[in-house]
Amino acid sequence: MSNLEDLYREIILDHYRSPRNSGELETPPAHKAEGFNPLCGDEIVVYLLMGDDDTIADLKIGGQGCSISQSSASMMSAAVKGKTIDEARKVMRSFKGLMSIAEAGEDLAEPTTAEIRELGDLAALRGVVKFPTRIKCATLSWNTLEQAMTEMGSDTA
Numbered sequence: 475m476s477n478l479e480d481l482y483r484e485i486i487l488d489h490y491r492s493p494r495n496s497g498e499l500e501t502p503p504a505h506k507a508e509g510f511n512p513l514c515g516d517e518i519v520v521y522l523l524m525g526d527d528d529t530i531a532d533l534k535i536g537g538q539g540c541s542i543s544q545s546s547a548s549m550m551s552a553a554v555k556g557k558t559i560d561e562a563r564k565v566m567r568s569f570k571g572l573m574s575i576a577e578a579g580e581d582l583a584e585p586t587t588a589e590i591r592e593l594g595d596l597a598a599l600r601g602v603v604k605f606p607t608r609i610k611c612a613t614l615s616w617n618t619l620e621q622a623m624t625e626m627g628s629d630t631a
């Protein structure tokens with residue numbers, strides 16, 4: 475298992491050192507949402523540009539914080555770019571299932587093997603569940619993305 479943990483650590487560090495989709499987008503037309511994790515001091519800014527058919531045409535990530543929050547944001551951006559809102563929410567549910575943060579009233583099933591494969595690099599963050607105080611670091615960018623999607627009124631669920 476230690477080899478796998480080493481691999482996970484490498485993936486996390488790679489995203490932290492070379493964040494994907496880092497930067498800003500002009501608002502409007504892009505939507506902007508800001509998230510803050512007071513437990514750790516992490517800040518995430520999500521810029522979301524929608525294309526046709528509810529597709530995430532582009533997104534950029536700003537902010538600063540610990541390696542978990544920043545690498546998770548980078549992985550998220552790579553995972554949802556080009557996807558529809560529904561598809562992005564599906565990945566979000568899988569990731570939150572992985573993080574085992576089933577909240578009261580929220581029906582979150584354990585992710586299947588196929589879903590974990592679909593998560594790709596995001597699966598590297600599963601080690602975080604051993605450190606409950608860091609789970610908010612890992613989920614901050616997703617909650618900020620959710621905020622951006624909700625605020626622009628595209629709740630198609």
Ligand code: ZN
Pocket residue numbers: 511514515516539540541542543611
């Ligand atoms: Zn953090």
